[in-house]
Structures are given as structure tokens and as C-alpha cells.
Amino acid sequence: MMRLTELDQVLFPVEEHPILAKVTYSGGERLLSVPDKKAIVNIASHHVVGIVSRGYRLVSNREALKWAYDCCKAAFPETQTSEWQVSVTDAPRTGGH
Numbered sequence: 001m002m003r004l005t006e007l008d009q010v011l012f013p014v015e016e017h018p019i020l021a022k023v024t025y026s027g028g029e030r031l032l033s034v035p036d037k038k039a040i041v042n043i044a045s046h047h048v049v050g051i052v053s054r055g056y057r058l059v060s061n062r063e064a065l066k067w068a069y070d071c072c073k074a075a076f077p078e079t080q081t082s083e084w085q086v087s088v089t090d091a092p093r094t095g096g097h
Contacts, residue, residue, distance in 0.1 A: 004091040010061045012044045012095060019051065042095060049096045 004010050019034040040050045040058060069081060091097065 002093045007089050012042045
């Protein structure tokens, strides 16, 4: 299975979307809401990257990377961000985690 190994491949924008189930019956079909779940969607590719609980707090990879830089600034205040680089990126092809 192909993996995402470049930083720009995992910095895609994401959104939360409700999940609907299409139920067919003799008179046609109907969309029913799935109340306790939501879909996380890569809005660049329009692919669902995961299904999570309603209480899940979405954190984009871009936001997580900013937090990592903030952590490094606190841990290594004598360094400059220009000295840092992301040397390894590894994620499944789906980008789900």
C-alpha cells in the first residue's frame, strides 16, 4: 500500500460532515441521519479520511505541526525555527492518521 511520505501530502484541509444512511424501501428511499458519528473529509480530494464520534475534536495536520513548533520553541528557546525541519513523514495513503 502506498504511503504519504512528503510533508505537503499530509497538510491537506479537512472538514467535519454529518453522516447520512440511504435506506431503500418499497416506496423509494430515504436519508437517515447517523446521530452519534461524523465524517472527517479531505476537502482537497473530497475523500472521507475517517468516521469519528460526535464529540471528537478535529485537529488538522497543519494545526498539529504548529503545536509541534510551539513545543520546540518552549523546549529549545535558544534555537530559531529556520533551523528546524521535518525530516520524516509517514501516513497511510488515506491520510486518516
